[in-house]
Amino acid sequence: MDIGLETYAKLDSPVHRWGVRQKLIGLAALIFAFAFIQDLRVLPAMIVVTAIIFAISRLPFPFLVSRLRYPGIFVLALAVVLPLFSGTTILVSLGPLAVRQEGLLAFLLIFVKFVCILTLSIVLFGTAPFLKTIKATRSLGxxxxxxxxxxxxxxxxxxxxxxxxxxxxxxxxxxxxxxxxxxxxxxxxxxxxxxxxxxxxxxxxxxxxxxxxxxxxxxxxxxxEFKAGTADIMAMTGVIVVAVGFVLAELFLRGVIGG
Amino acid sequence: MHIPDGIVPLSVAAAGYAVTAGATWYSLRKINQQEDPQAGIPKAALLTSAFFVASWIHIPVPPTSVHLILNGLLGTVLGFYAFPAILIGLFFQAIMFQHGGLTTLGVNAAMMGIPALLAYGIFQLRTRFNLQDSQLWTGVFGFLAGSIGLALAAAIAFTILITTIPGNIDVAAERASITALIVAHMPLAIIEGIFTAMLVVFLMRVKPELLEGASTQKAAVASS
Amino acid sequence: MKPQTEANTYTNGYHHHAIKQPEPALTVTGLRFSYTDKADVLKDINVTIKPKERVGLIGPNGAGKTTFFMSICGVQKPQAGEIVLFGKPVKHRDFRPEIGMVFQNSTDQLFSPTVWDDVAFGPQNLGLSPAEVEDRVNEVLTSTGTLAFADRPPHHLSGGERRMVAIAGILAMQPQLIIYDEPSANLDIRSRRRLINFLKASDQAFIVSSHDLEFILEVCDRVLLLDEGQFIADGDPKQVMSDSPLMEAHGLERPHSLAFHKNDHHSGSKTTP
Incomplete structure (x- = not known):
C-alpha cells in the first residue's frame, strides 16, 4: 500500500528537480490564483499553463486521469444539476427540462478550475517524496x-x-x-x-x-538539503509572476482595475 | 461531504483557512501550555492514523454501504489534539485519494473540526453530571456526540456548497435543496451516533483512559 | 586475565593504585518498582555489570524484565534504589546515550518514514553536524548489512531486516551498553543466526533478555534469572541453566543442548554421543 502519489516521485524532470520549497511556494501561488478566477475568458489560459507544467513534469497522463476519477464523480453530479436548474436563459428544451446557459457556463467554470487545480496539486505532491515535502513545509514555518x-x-x-x-x-x-x-x-x-x-x-x-x-x-x-539554486528561485519567480498575471487579468475583466 | 477544489470561490476558501488557522493556533497553544507537550504527540499522531484507517470500515446499509466520518468520536478522544488531527487526516485524504481539495482544506477542516470540538464538549458533560460510571449514559452521550458531530458537519457543508455555487439559483430553491440534503443525511447521523455509542462503550470496558477528558493531556502530565 | 571488580578487593592489602579497577558499566542497588495496579514488580534488585560483559536475562513472563530495562534506562522512575551508569547516576528522564535498548517489537522503534531517517534520528539528537550524521549513518548501515534499505519505509522490510535496522539506529548513538529485549523472537533461522554472529562480534556490553535459551547459551558469558521481582541466580550460563530443578521452579526448562552435557568435553559441540 503506497501513499498513491509517490509512484512517480522518483522520475527525472525539471519539475522533479525543482527545489521543494520553491516548488511549494510557486505552485501554491498558482493554485490559489486559479481558485480566484470567476471569468470564463481566463479559462483557456489556465488550461494552457496547466498543460505546460504537467507536460514538463513527465508524469504519465493515465496516472492523472486515474487520480481525477474519484473526485470527478462529485463534480460531474454538478454537470447535471447546474445546467438544468441554474439560470434563466434557455438554450435547449428537453421536454419538461431545459438546459440553461448560465448553469452550463457555471459548470464549465467549475469543471475547468477543478481539473487545473487538481492537476497542479498532483504535480506538486507527485514529483517529490512525501517526506521531503513535509520537511520543506516545516522549514517554511x-x-x-x-x-x-x-x-x-x-x-x-x-x-x-x-x-x-x-x-x-x-x-x-x-x-x-x-x-x-x-x-x-x-x-x-x-x-x-x-x-x-x-x-x-x-x-x-x-x-x-x-x-x-x-x-x-x-x-x-x-x-x-533545501539550499536553493538560482534555477529554483528563477522558476519560482516565474510561476509567481504568472499567478499574479492571472489575478490581474481577472481583476481587469471584472472592471476592478484598468480602463 | 469533503468539498473538492474548484467549486467554492476563493473568498470562501480563504475564510475557511482563516478559521482553521485560528482553531489550529488555539489548539497548539493549549498543547504547548501542558507540562510536557511532546508526550501527547505520539499518542495523538497514532490515534490520527487509527481514525484514518477506521473510517475505511464499510458499514453495510443495504443496498449499499457507508463509511463513517467519526469526527464526533475523534473530538471525544483527542480533545485539544482533535483539530490538528482532523487537519492532518484531511490533508492525507486529499493527497492520497483526492478526497476533498487542497484549496478547500481549510473549509473542510473547519467544517469537521468545529463540530468535533463541540462533540468533545457534549461528551464531557457526562462527567459534569457524574454519569461517567454508567455504561448506559456513556452510550447515550456517545450517541449524542457522534450524531451531532456528523449532523452539524453536514449542515455546514451543504450550506456552504449551495450558497456559493456559481450560477443563479433562486433563494427558495437554494433553501429547499440545503434542507433536502441535510435531511437526507439524518439517517447517516443516526448511524454514526449508534456506532459511536457502541465504540465508547467498548472503550469504556477495555481502555477507559481513552475517554477521560482528552487522554493526551493525561499523558503529558503522567510521564513527567 | 580478568581483573576482579568486586568492591571488596580493595581490602586485600595492596595499595589500590596497583590494581586498576575498570569502572563498572552498570551498578544497581536496592532497586524497587511498583506500578499503581501491581506492587513490587521489582523487589530488591542488586547487580553490577562490567564493561564488555555479555549478560543474559531469563525468567518467566511477568517477572519484571521489561520494567528492569525501563528503570535502568531512566524511562521509568523506581520507588527506591540507586542506578549508576558508567559512573554517573541515572536520573528519571535523563538522556543517557551510553545505554541503548532494542525493543521487542521493532515496529515500535522504527518510527521514521524511511530507514535512513530513522537511523539518523539518534545522531541528530546528539548534535552532530549533517556531515557527521551522514558518516555515522552510513557506517552503521554497513556494519548491520542494511545499507541497501536506506531509502525504504520500515513497513517494506521483513522482521529480520527491521531488527537489524533497529539495532543500527541504536549503534548510531555509539552506546557502550545495549539492551536487547527478546531479539530473536519471530526471526527465521537465517536471521537468527545472523543476529547471533552479530552479537558474538560486538564490542559493547549487552544484556539480552530471551526465552530462546539456546540463543543465550551461544551469546552470553553470564546469566541472570529473574523471577517475582528478584534475581534468583547469577552465574555461568551452562551451570545455571543445567540446574533443572532451579529452572523448572521458575517457569523455565533446561535447554535441550545441556540435557546430557554439563561440561563441555566435546570441545564446543553439543551433540549427544
Whole structure:
C-alpha cells in the first residue's frame, strides 16, 4: 500500500528537480490564483499553463486521469444539476427540462478550475517524496508539533492498515459476514474499530519511550538539503509572476482595475 | 461531504483557512501550555492514523454501504489534539485519494473540526453530571456526540456548497435543496451516533483512559 | 586475565593504585518498582555489570524484565534504589546515550518514514553536524548489512531486516551498553543466526533478555534469572541453566543442548554421543 502519489516521485524532470520549497511556494501561488478566477475568458489560459507544467513534469497522463476519477464523480453530479436548474436563459428544451446557459457556463467554470487545480496539486505532491515535502513545509514555518504529528501518522498508517486487514480476515474466518444492518454486525464492526484505536494507543506509549530514549526533542533541525539554486528561485519567480498575471487579468475583466 | 477544489470561490476558501488557522493556533497553544507537550504527540499522531484507517470500515446499509466520518468520536478522544488531527487526516485524504481539495482544506477542516470540538464538549458533560460510571449514559452521550458531530458537519457543508455555487439559483430553491440534503443525511447521523455509542462503550470496558477528558493531556502530565 | 571488580578487593592489602579497577558499566542497588495496579514488580534488585560483559536475562513472563530495562534506562522512575551508569547516576528522564535498548517489537522503534531517517534520528539528537550524521549513518548501515534499505519505509522490510535496522539506529548513538529485549523472537533461522554472529562480534556490553535459551547459551558469558521481582541466580550460563530443578521452579526448562552435557568435553559441540 503506497501513499498513491509517490509512484512517480522518483522520475527525472525539471519539475522533479525543482527545489521543494520553491516548488511549494510557486505552485501554491498558482493554485490559489486559479481558485480566484470567476471569468470564463481566463479559462483557456489556465488550461494552457496547466498543460505546460504537467507536460514538463513527465508524469504519465493515465496516472492523472486515474487520480481525477474519484473526485470527478462529485463534480460531474454538478454537470447535471447546474445546467438544468441554474439560470434563466434557455438554450435547449428537453421536454419538461431545459438546459440553461448560465448553469452550463457555471459548470464549465467549475469543471475547468477543478481539473487545473487538481492537476497542479498532483504535480506538486507527485514529483517529490512525501517526506521531503513535509520537511520543506516545516522549514517554511509549519509548527513542529504539526510536522511531527504528520510524520508519525504517515508512518503508522500502514501498520494500522495492516492490523485492520488481519483483523478483518480473522473475523471472516470465524464466519463474520458484513451483510445486514443489524445490531450484531454493527457491534462487531465497532469492536473492530475500537481495537484499532486501543492498539494504536498502546503502541504510542512504546513509540514515545523509543523516541525519548534516542533523544527526541534535542535536535536542532538543519535545512541544508533545501539550499536553493538560482534555477529554483528563477522558476519560482516565474510561476509567481504568472499567478499574479492571472489575478490581474481577472481583476481587469471584472472592471476592478484598468480602463 | 469533503468539498473538492474548484467549486467554492476563493473568498470562501480563504475564510475557511482563516478559521482553521485560528482553531489550529488555539489548539497548539493549549498543547504547548501542558507540562510536557511532546508526550501527547505520539499518542495523538497514532490515534490520527487509527481514525484514518477506521473510517475505511464499510458499514453495510443495504443496498449499499457507508463509511463513517467519526469526527464526533475523534473530538471525544483527542480533545485539544482533535483539530490538528482532523487537519492532518484531511490533508492525507486529499493527497492520497483526492478526497476533498487542497484549496478547500481549510473549509473542510473547519467544517469537521468545529463540530468535533463541540462533540468533545457534549461528551464531557457526562462527567459534569457524574454519569461517567454508567455504561448506559456513556452510550447515550456517545450517541449524542457522534450524531451531532456528523449532523452539524453536514449542515455546514451543504450550506456552504449551495450558497456559493456559481450560477443563479433562486433563494427558495437554494433553501429547499440545503434542507433536502441535510435531511437526507439524518439517517447517516443516526448511524454514526449508534456506532459511536457502541465504540465508547467498548472503550469504556477495555481502555477507559481513552475517554477521560482528552487522554493526551493525561499523558503529558503522567510521564513527567 | 580478568581483573576482579568486586568492591571488596580493595581490602586485600595492596595499595589500590596497583590494581586498576575498570569502572563498572552498570551498578544497581536496592532497586524497587511498583506500578499503581501491581506492587513490587521489582523487589530488591542488586547487580553490577562490567564493561564488555555479555549478560543474559531469563525468567518467566511477568517477572519484571521489561520494567528492569525501563528503570535502568531512566524511562521509568523506581520507588527506591540507586542506578549508576558508567559512573554517573541515572536520573528519571535523563538522556543517557551510553545505554541503548532494542525493543521487542521493532515496529515500535522504527518510527521514521524511511530507514535512513530513522537511523539518523539518534545522531541528530546528539548534535552532530549533517556531515557527521551522514558518516555515522552510513557506517552503521554497513556494519548491520542494511545499507541497501536506506531509502525504504520500515513497513517494506521483513522482521529480520527491521531488527537489524533497529539495532543500527541504536549503534548510531555509539552506546557502550545495549539492551536487547527478546531479539530473536519471530526471526527465521537465517536471521537468527545472523543476529547471533552479530552479537558474538560486538564490542559493547549487552544484556539480552530471551526465552530462546539456546540463543543465550551461544551469546552470553553470564546469566541472570529473574523471577517475582528478584534475581534468583547469577552465574555461568551452562551451570545455571543445567540446574533443572532451579529452572523448572521458575517457569523455565533446561535447554535441550545441556540435557546430557554439563561440561563441555566435546570441545564446543553439543551433540549427544
Amino acid at each position: 509549519l509548527s513542529p508539533i504539526l510536522a511531527d504529528m504528520m510524520l508519525l501518522s504517515y508512518r503508522y498508517i500502514y501498520e494500522v492498515a495492516n492490523d485492520l486487514t488481519k483483523m478483518q480476515t480473522a473475523m471472516r474466518l470465524r464466519g463474520f459476514r458484513a451483510h445486514g444492518f443489524n445490531k450484531r454486525t454493527l457491534n462487531s464492526l465497532a469492536t473492530l474499530a475500537g481495537s484499532l484505536l486501543v492498539r494504536s494507543y498502546e503502541r504510542s506509549e512504546r513509540v514515545y519511550q523509543a523516541m525519548i530514549l534516542r533523544g527526541y526533542g534535542r535536535a536542532k533541525i538543519s535545512y541544508e
